[in-house]
Amino acid sequence: MTFYETIMKRRSIRRFKDMPVPYAVLKNCVNAARLAPSAANLQPLEYIVVDEEPLLDIVFDTMKWANYISPSGNPPPGERPRAYIVVLNNSNVRANGFEYDVGLAVGNIILVALEECLGTCCIGSIDRAKLMEILNVPDHYTIALVVALGYPNERPVDEEFSGSIKYWQDECNVLHVPKRKLGDISHRNSFASL
Numbered sequence: 001m002t003f004y005e006t007i008m009k010r011r012s013i014r015r016f017k018d019m020p021v022p023y024a025v026l027k028n029c030v031n032a033a034r035l036a037p038s039a040a041n042l043q044p045l046e047y048i049v050v051d052e053e054p055l056l057d058i059v060f061d062t063m064k065w066a067n068y069i070s071p072s073g074n075p076p077p078g079e080r081p082r083a084y085i086v087v088l089n090n091s092n093v094r095a096n097g098f099e100y101d102v103g104l105a106v107g108n109i110i111l112v113a114l115e116e117c118l119g120t121c122c123i124g125s126i127d128r129a130k131l132m133e134i135l136n137v138p139d140h141y142t143i144a145l146v147v148a149l150g151y152p153n154e155r156p157v158d159e160e161f162s163g164s165i166k167y168w169q170d171e172c173n174v175l176h177v178p179k180r181k182l183g184d185i186s187h188r189n190s191f192a193s194l
């Protein structure tokens with residue numbers, strides 16, 4: 001499969017198989033994040049890999065899932081992520097404006113995970129104070145984002161936007177994710193012309 005085909009098929013995954021994720025794969029994900037573009041090459045980001053019980057459950061409890069369909073979008077017991085990559089920003093290196101770096105680093109993590117047949121979900125809804133304490137993160141770091149990972153146990157589908165951006169679950173529990181049309185978001189040479 002080409003990069004393009006892989007990216008076309010990616011969806012956020014919130015139900016996972018009860019299978020461990022090899023640490024070597026998680027290490028590759030972090031290594032790919034390490035080499036992502038970084039503004040002024042400051043490289044303010046660091047990463048904590050979480051892949052052991054009972055920490056997985058403890059970390060899970062600091063996060064909120066699929067807000068639009070809560071609580072049915074919450075990964076049920078037995079289908080929860082088997083690993084997390086917690087993305088930290090070192091504010092001694094860069095105090096603000098690091099979010100672009102985070103996006104690019106997490107993009108690399110998602111792609112490497114996909115190549116290994118892993119599903120991912122970015123989590124921004126986090127009790128950050130609690131997670132900082134759980135993971136012993138020093139005060140001059142902030143938790144930017146968490147990537148949840150595991151082998152997918154669902155197949156969400158994208159569909160053409162028609163009035164609402166809210167994802168929804170059908171009667172078979174398949175998640176439908178509306179995406180704006182290419183023609184509605186892309187412009188050529190000038191904003192006005194397509």
Ligand SMILES: Cc1cc2nc3c(=O)[nH]c(=O)nc-3n(C[C@H](O)[C@H](O)[C@H](O)COP(=O)(O)O)c2cc1C
Binds near residue numbers: 012013014065125
């Ligand atoms: C910065 C960011 C934060 C997100 N935070 C959450 C979150 O807290 N909980 C969650 O279930 N999904 C979260 N998501 C996943 C989005 O809901 C998801 O990307 C969106 O619905 C589009 O679906 P898709 O990734 O399948 O294209 C987040 C995504 C991004 C990019």
